[in-house]
Amino acid sequence: MKEKVFFKTFGCRSNIYDTQIMIASLKDYTLAKSESESDIIVINSCTVTNGADKGVKEYISKVKKLNKKIIFTGCGIEGLGRESYDKNNVFGVFGHSKKQDISNLLDLKKRFYFSDNLAHIDSTIIKKFVGKSRAFIKIQEGCDFDCSYCIIPQVRGKARSVKRKHIIEQVKVLADSNISEIVLSGTNMGSYGKDSNDTLPKLILDIAKIDGIKRIRLGSLEPSQIKEDFLEILDSSFLAKHLHIALQYTQDSILEIMNRKNNFESDLELFNKIAKKGFALGTDFIVGHPGENEEIFNTALNNLSLLPLTHIHAFIYSPRNKTLSSKMKLDIKKEIAKERLKKVKNLVDSKNLAFRETKKSLEVLVESKKENFFYGLDQFFNKIKIKSDKNLSHKWLSIKNYEVKEVLNYAEI
Numbered sequence: 001m002k003e004k005v006f007f008k009t010f011g012c013r014s015n016i017y018d019t020q021i022m023i024a025s026l027k028d029y030t031l032a033k034s035e036s037e038s039d040i041i042v043i044n045s046c047t048v049t050n051g052a053d054k055g056v057k058e059y060i061s062k063v064k065k066l067n068k069k070i071i072f073t074g075c076g077i078e079g080l081g082r083e084s085y086d087k088n089n090v091f092g093v094f095g096h097s098k099k100q101d102i103s104n105l106l107d108l109k110k111r112f113y114f115s116d117n118l119a120h121i122d123s124t125i126i127k128k129f130v131g132k133s134r135a136f137i138k139i140q141e142g143c144d145f146d147c148s149y150c151i152i153p154q155v156r157g158k159a160r161s162v163k164r165k166h167i168i169e170q171v172k173v174l175a176d177s178n179i180s181e182i183v184l185s186g187t188n189m190g191s192y193g194k195d196s197n198d199t200l201p202k203l204i205l206d207i208a209k210i211d212g213i214k215r216i217r218l219g220s221l222e223p224s225q226i227k228e229d230f231l232e233i234l235d236s237s238f239l240a241k242h243l244h245i246a247l248q249y250t251q252d253s254i255l256e257i258m259n260r261k262n263n264f265e266s267d268l269e270l271f272n273k274i275a276k277k278g279f280a281l282g283t284d285f286i287v288g289h290p291g292e293n294e295e296i297f298n299t300a301l302n303n304l305s306l307l308p309l310t311h312i313h314a315f316i317y318s319p320r321n322k323t324l325s326s327k328m329k330l331d332i333k334k335e336i337a338k339e340r341l342k343k344v345k346n347l348v349d350s351k352n353l354a355f356r357e358t359k360k361s362l363e364v365l366v367e368s369k370k371e372n373f374f375y376g377l378d379q380f381f382n383k384i385k386i387k388s389d390k391n392l393s394h395k396w397l398s399i400k401n402y403e404v405k406e407v408l409n410y411a412e413i
């Protein structure tokens, strides 16, 4: 009988995609639905913060009690992976670059530790994203930036692009399996093509020609990488009307401490330009980085209020060992950081509500069903809850009659 493998994925879209690569590469094993019914547990780890490491560590302690074979991979192999291997808490460890060999690795009878090759780029074609209406496609790996708080360049390596031919083939295969929306993603997606004499706008235009692809969403972009050729394609109908542009902060002295390449003045200009084209705009925001004080935060909050924002991924800074920021003095109390976080979230939530109230027609791809309600995302990346007796799963809907509720839109069809 074939052994069953359970995949546990921590972290970001890149990791979700990496798990899909491992599943697509799995031979002579079947997938388990839960840890308890599995023979082998593969942990795809995240190490972006010390807290992320802690979460993975707690998970290992929990599943160790089940007496399964535990294999560790992902961004945390050099830190927690090494430690867990040395303590015999996991059977084997391997880096991202070996994930396509997963079946051979699972066959190994002897314990193993295989480091990552940070120049590797995937070549596996994923045949289907099970039960999904949209699929993530990783077009790029690694990052050449050097943000002071971030460990990612150390664990994912330098920026490198997946070959355009491979990406196009991947999208065609998914389009044939009824995927109609794709989300392009990468560690630092805006650097796509730097090493292959290509550009992101050219790639997007090529993907848009593929039959069956109705909407293209983009993952996170860096403001300093958005150039004129990118702004020119924003009027195309195949692009979702939502961009996530990672600012990280909205006051220049902190941006400088963070070693970011953006500044508030040019960020504001860029956001206004894109918002004029009808786009919803999201960003990341780190509260409480070393150097932040009351006055700086108030300026940042005021600047934030000037931006045409609709979505925010805001979180409290937590030091990550082996980064420059982790060596900086941090004297912001937890309660104060929490209050500041709340102000940031409340501000953007109210902007989101105001944005949704101005819209008249939504183009929705239904993604899931829960307790008699369907859920989907519109072109602006806003969630809609739909009550219907019809089967709307994976359907595209044009919705004009809906109610704007506090956190989402609601329709009955």
Ligand code: SF4
Residues within 6 Å of the ligand: 143, 144, 145, 146, 147, 150, 151, 152, 153, 187, 188, 222
């Ligand atoms: S751009 Fe900055 S925050 Fe993003 S992965 Fe690169 S170093 Fe980290």
